[in-house]
Amino acid sequence: MKLRHKLLFLTHFIVLLGTAQKTKPEIIIKPYLQDATPSSIIVKWETSTGEESVVEYGLTAKLGKKTKGISYDINFSESRIHEVKLTDLKRFTPYYYRVITGNVKSEVYQFKTPPFASDNKSFNIVAMSDMQYDSSEPEKFSEVVNQGVLEYIKKEYNGTLPNNLAMVMIPGDLVVTGSKYYQWKEHFFNPAEKLFAEVPLYPVPGNHERNSIFYFKYFSLPENGTAAYAEHWWYKDYGNTRILGLDSNDGYRNLNEQLEWLQKVLDETAKNDDIDFVFAQMHHPHKSELWIPGEEDFSGKVVAKLEKFSTKTGKPSIHFFGHTHGYSRGQSKEHKHLWVNVASAGGAIDNWGEFEGRDYDEFTVTQDEYGFVMIEVDGSEDDPKFTLKRISRGNTIKPRNNEQTDSITVWKKDRRPAAPKALTAQANTDGYKNIVLKAGAFSSSFDNAFHAASHWQVSESPNFEKLAYDSWKQFENWYYKENRQKDDDLTDEKIKRLNPNATYYWRVRYRDQNLNWSNWSNVEKFKTEK
Structure with missing residues (x-):
């Protein structure tokens, strides 16, 4: 072959090689998993180019099975998203898999149905x-x-x-x-x-x-x-x-x-x-x-x-x-x-x-x-x-x-604490303006349950149709880097701004840390001063 022809051949080969390198797919986004069911799962990934969408998978790292899927454009450059749905899988079972586009393969990963x-x-x-x-x-x-x-x-x-x-x-x-x-x-x-x-x-x-x-x-x-x-x-x-x-x-x-x-x-x-x-x-x-x-x-x-x-x-x-x-x-x-x-x-x-x-x-x-x-x-x-x-x-x-x-x-099941006992309603030195309600201790038959919330109600009606006071407090309240409920044992409640010379009824219920409310306590009453 003459030197000139050799040079032309070599130049053409280099151009073809460069074109092949440019069009060889690269994995842009590695495989990720979607929409799993006991018998199926979707595998997706993105490549720079390439139409082929194949997933090899199996119960061991040797894989052994193969499924084809679809690819579609991402509306940007030449990149392609690949989507393959694997079916007929065993439920609650680990699988190995890898993805293939052209001559590019991912590493082997796992998933579980x-x-x-x-x-x-x-x-x-x-x-x-x-x-x-x-x-x-x-x-x-x-x-x-x-x-x-x-x-x-x-x-x-x-x-x-x-x-x-x-x-x-x-x-x-x-x-x-x-x-x-x-x-x-x-x-x-x-x-x-x-x-x-x-x-x-x-x-x-x-x-x-x-x-x-x-x-x-x-x-x-x-x-x-x-x-x-x-x-x-x-x-x-x-x-x-x-x-x-x-x-x-x-x-x-x-x-x-x-x-x-x-x-x-x-x-x-x-x-x-x-x-x-x-x-x-x-x-x-x-x-x-x-x-x-x-x-x-x-x-x-x-x-x-x-x-x-x-x-x-x-x-x-x-x-x-x-x-x-x-x-x-x-x-x-x-x-x-x-x-x-x-x-x-x-x-x-x-x-x-x-x-x-x-x-x-x-x-x-x-x-x-x-x-x-x-x-x-x-x-x-x-x-x-x-x-x-x-x-x-x-x-x-x-x-x-x-x-x-x-x-x-x-x-899921209720684990109700025992209903608390309403004990006393005592007035502070300023009479009816400040009443302190006091209830008994928290009690539950379930292991490790503790007193996590109290709900207090006060009404001028014994059936609590219209509430004069309604308070729900948690055992902790972390707000602005401090616990605003620190040192509150949730067994007493201070009531303000009640009407003078009036009869009120009150009750309380307790909640544990697992969101279980007790039944309401017994209903007690008190009378404010003139």
């Missing part, structure tokens, strides 16, 4: 939110996931990650601006890739997602909501627990269709003996001690439906939320229903005093700290319960290394 409710299995859930990027703490979400969630699970439980964590719930604000493509990869998926590759994640949109097309392309959520609003609201069952995803954002929170769907699902859940607990998630709070402007009336309507459901059915419920960047845990007065803010997993903390706040009766604990929430669900047939724990990473003033800063356990 959910159980049937009838299997009565116990499991764990992580809930966290508001991990949007903060330039002053750019690695915070990575820290919360890798030094927080993953290290906590490794230390507290035996075995692999999929064996110890069923799902990740995320009530919104995954990124700063949902319409900016790069943020999904760099700020959300990459920092949490070790978690999301082995545990299914179930988000709902926050206001920062901006109803972006990227959100709905990246996630394949259950398609059991209202058809016209696919993936805006949905539910997912895992064992004895039903997870509800709701959209509290502008444009969707005012739709009657969403609340009608919610009521229909709750009505069906009431008849479903397999479901013991309902956990709902939405982005906006009904009440927020750290940031009142973030509250939304829609969330209050959801809370009211969940409260009514729990009292009617005896099935405890929780509503998880975010939006306010700090942790809060409260409980409804008349219902076995928890209020839990699971932020912040990355967004700048809403520090005490920075915004308008309020000390609400419902909330027991509010902390301006980073962290996540662990929910341990006991699926036992005879006596199911769940335990919720706040695992804190602290803040810039006081860092914490996975410290448990709050916990509560709720049983």
Whole structure:
């Protein structure tokens, strides 16, 4: 071959090689898991190019099975999202898998399928939110996931990650601006890739997602909501627990269709003996001690439906939320229903005093700290319960290394304390203006139960039709970094501003730390001076 022809051949070869290198797919977003059932799961990932979507999987690391799926564009550059649904899986079983696009293969990961409710299995859930990027703490979400969630699970439980964590719930604000493509990869998926590759994640949109097309392309959520609003609201069952995803954002929170769907699902859940607990998630709070402007009336309507459901059915419920960047845990007065803010997993903390706040009766604990929430669900047939724990990473003033800063356990079955005894009503030196009610000690036949709340009522009517005084106090009330209930044993109550020369009736009931109310005490009466 002449020299000139050799040079032309070599040049052509180099050009072809360069073109091949450019078109060779690269995994941009590593595999992550969606919409798991006892017999199926969805695997998704993103590549720079390439149409092929293949998952190899099996009961051992040798894999052995293969399933093809689909790919579609992300509406940005040449990148492709891949989606493969694995079916005919065994329930509550660990699997190994890896993804393939062209000649590019991922490493081998694991997942575990959910159980049937009838299997009565116990499991764990992580809930966290508001991990949007903060330039002053750019690695915070990575820290919360890798030094927080993953290290906590490794230390507290035996075995692999999929064996110890069923799902990740995320009530919104995954990124700063949902319409900016790069943020999904760099700020959300990459920092949490070790978690999301082995545990299914179930988000709902926050206001920062901006109803972006990227959100709905990246996630394949259950398609059991209202058809016209696919993936805006949905539910997912895992064992004895039903997870509800709701959209509290502008444009969707005012739709009657969403609340009608919610009521229909709750009505069906009431008849479903397999479901013991309902956990709902939405982005906006009904009440927020750290940031009142973030509250939304829609969330209050959801809370009211969940409260009514729990009292009617005896099935405890929780509503998880975010939006306010700090942790809060409260409980409804008349219902076995928890209020839990699971932020912040990355967004700048809403520090005490920075915004308008309020000390609400419902909330027991509010902390301006980073962290996540662990929910341990006991699926036992005879006596199911769940335990919720706040695992804190602290803040810039006081860092914490996975410290448990709050916990509560709720049983499905009632474990009522004994009704307290109303003892005395004594006037202070200023007569009718100050009356001190005194009741007997807390008593319960259940191990480790303690006095967690008291509810006092005073009325001029013996049947308490119209109340002159109504007070509900918790054994602790952490607000603005102090416990406002410190040293209150909850067995006495000071009443002010009663009418002179009037006869009043009073009663009290006690609650334990597991949300069980006693019956009302005996009714006693007293008369104020002229």
